[in-house]
Structures are given as structure tokens and as C-alpha cells.
Amino acid sequence: MENRVHPSLLNTxxxxxxxxxxxxxxxxxxxxxxMLMKPYVDDMITxxxxxxxxxxxxxxxxxxxxxxxxxxxxPAILFIHGGGYVFGSIEGNDAKCADYVKGVNSVVVSVEYRxxxxxxxxxxxxxxxxxxxxxxxxxxxxxxxxxRIAVTGGSTGGGLAAALTxxxxxxxxxxxxxxxxxxxMLDDTCSSYSSNAFTEKRVWSKEHNAFAWQMYLKGVxxxxxxxxxxxxxxxxxxxxxxxxxxGALDPFRDETMDYVKALTExxxxxxxxxxxxxxxxxxxxVPDAEMSxxxxxxxxxxxxxxxxxx
Numbered sequence: 238m239e240n241r242v243h244p245s246l247l248n249t250x251x252x253x254x255x256x257x258x259x260x261x262x263x264x265x266x267x268x269x270x271x272m273l274m275k276p277y278v279d280d281m282i283t284x285x286x287x288x289x290x291x292x293x294x295x296x297x298x299x300x301x302x303x304x305x306x307x308x309x310x311x312p313a314i315l316f317i318h319g320g321g322y323v324f325g326s327i328e329g330n331d332a333k334c335a336d337y338v339k340g341v342n343s344v345v346v347s348v349e350y351r352x353x354x355x356x357x358x359x360x361x362x363x364x365x366x367x368x369x370x371x372x373x374x375x376x377x378x379x380x381x382x383x384x385r386i387a388v389t390g391g392s393t394g395g396g397l398a399a400a401l402t403x404x405x406x407x408x409x410x411x412x413x414x415x416x417x418x419x420x421x422m423l424d425d426t427c428s429s430y431s432s433n434a435f436t437e438k439r440v441w442s443k444e445h446n447a448f449a450w451q452m453y454l455k456g457v458x459x460x461x462x463x464x465x466x467x468x469x470x471x472x473x474x475x476x477x478x479x480x481x482x483x484g485a486l487d488p489f490r491d492e493t494m495d496y497v498k499a500l501t502e503x504x505x506x507x508x509x510x511x512x513x514x515x516x517x518x519x520x521x522x523v524p525d526a527e528m529s530x531x532x533x534x535x536x537x538x539x540x541x542x543x544x545x546x547x
Contacts, residue, residue: 238437241486243514245526250516253439258323258448260354267324277331281305282338284331289371297364298349299371300327301379302334304342312414312544313372313381316347317365317390317397319518321422321441321449323353325393337389340537342546344381346372350397353452358465361453365401366410373411385544387415389536391518392441392489393449395421395481399467399496402476413477415543417536420483420517421493425450425466429491441517446488468492473503480508480539482532484515510535 242250258266277284283303288296303311316334318325327347334345350364369388376383388398395418402416427433427447436443454461463470479500483493490511497509512519512528520529540546 238435238486238516241514242516243512243519243526243528245528246514246516246519246523249523250439253522255438256445257438258321258445260452263323263354270324270329271326274326274328277328277335279335282335283307287371287375289367291363291367295351297351297367298327299368300331300334300347300349302331302338302345302347303379304338307344307380310380310382312341312343312385312387312546313376313379313383314341314343314345314540314544315365315369315372315386315388315398315401316345317350317388317394317401318347319390319392319394320352321445322361322393322453323449325352336533336537337540341540341544343540343544344379346379354455357455358453358457358461362397362400362404362464365397366404366408369401369405369411369413384412385414386411387417387540387544388413389417389419389540391419391421391521393422395419395489396423396467399423400464403467403470404464406475415540416477416479417539417543418479418481418496419536420487420489421467421481421496422446422449422489423466423496424468424492425454425461426468429495431490432488432492435486435488435516437516440522441488443488468495468499470499473499473505476500476503476505478506478543480536480543482510482512482535484512484517484519486514486516488517508539 348368398418
């Protein structure tokens, strides 16, 4: 794989350490990640925490990012973090959410969904649906336009964003104007060429992917739901327009392209970018590379267009 990595990403790729995931290691990985986090400070945005509650009393933490100078009603973006369903957090994505606030001129709500295997499917997707409803229910407090809501996330967050559009359509829930699932995790069968071709453990690989699905679907009997694995859906009509991107060396490459094809054939407006030599999350791991900066800039542009921001 190394000889196929884009030259601008290669130095960083060579320095990455292989990662092995097991259920026993998850608490240690989560704790180590938490210790590395530092409070995010940005004078241009406000950061406030709230909680949304399920009918059974379970509380889900939300973090709202907004412009300090916000006076007008703005579009809203629901951000869903990645982490293979087993790790990841709001705080690990503070800077990304802040970039969306400033680049799109929007209010961003990030959801701390429950993690597997302690909370397998459907916990994560139900938490995301709760967050979406919370945004609409609190539209006046947030000063947002409920007709201009986007959902986005990368990797697992991308899979959840895609699943959320299906769930919201089928439940006739809040209107989602635009979806941006980036290099999304969509297919639990792990049967595509790319999901099996990339075994390099320095980045997300075949083994990591299989483990993540095993954790998320733990205890699920029979065929997984389309709300767990969106590529199990057969009807992709009446979904919001989409922008997505993926690296050519990402295990999720083929399922991303399958999703693009499915939506295109359902007459859903789609824009798709494939980045040559890009491994999983290259734009976050090598942020200074020109290709990474272009990839990030294009997500901002796509959100602005999708939310009708001038």
C-alpha cells in the first residue's frame, strides 16, 4: 500500500504506528485519547453544553457551537463524530465544528452518542435522531432555520449521517435539507473489494472494520437493519441531496461509490470526489497537505451550497 500513497501524505504515513483493536483494549484507548485532549479556545465562537433525553430517561450530551456575534437566524449542522462506533467524542472534533461555524456561517450541534459494545445498535442512531429532534424543538433558542438543516460526519459519523437520513425519511421526522456523509461506513458485510484490499494497520483497515461492525452489531439477531448498515436499503428515493468524498486507499471507497450510485439512480442530486493516494482520514492526519486542504475546503463549499448560504 505504501507505494500507492500520495507523495504529500507519505512522510506522515511512514511515521504512523500499527493499531490492534480488541474489546479488552477499548477502555485504555478511550482513556488515553481523553488524556490527550486540551480545552478548545476560539474567540470567534461560543461553546455551550446541553442534554437531550430519551423517553426512558437516558440523557445524551450535546455541544452547540455558534458565532459570538450571531444575531440573524442561521442554518444548523448536526455533526456526528467517527471512531468505529467504539471510541471518539465531541471534544475530539471541537476544531472541526468551529471550522463549520466560521466557514459556513452556521450553528453546529455535535452529539455524544453512546458507544459500542456497551451500547450496541440501535443506541447510536437513536441518539442521533434524538439530537436532530432536539435541534428542531429548540430552534428559537438556537436561532436556527429549521428548513436548513444538514447532517454530516466522517467514517462512522458518515455512516450514521446516511442512516439518519433514511430513518428520518421513514419516520417522517424533521426535514434534512442536505447530507454530507464523508468516507462513510455503510456496509456491514465487508464484502467489497476495497474493504478487503487494505490490510495496513497503520490506518483504518480490513481488520479494524470487521471489529467495529462486530462491536456495533453485538447481540443483534438475524439480518442487520438498514438503519445500522444503510447499504442494506433498496429504496433510496426521497433523500436529501448529498456531497461525499473518499480516498482511493480507504476501505470505505467502494461502499461510498455504491452509495453514490444508489442515490444517483434514485435521482438524488449528488457530488462526489475521489482523492488519489488518499488513505482513511488523510485530511485530518495530514492537514497541511494541499490535497487535504482542498478536501476540507470543498466540504465547506458543499455545505454552503447545500444550505443556501450566500
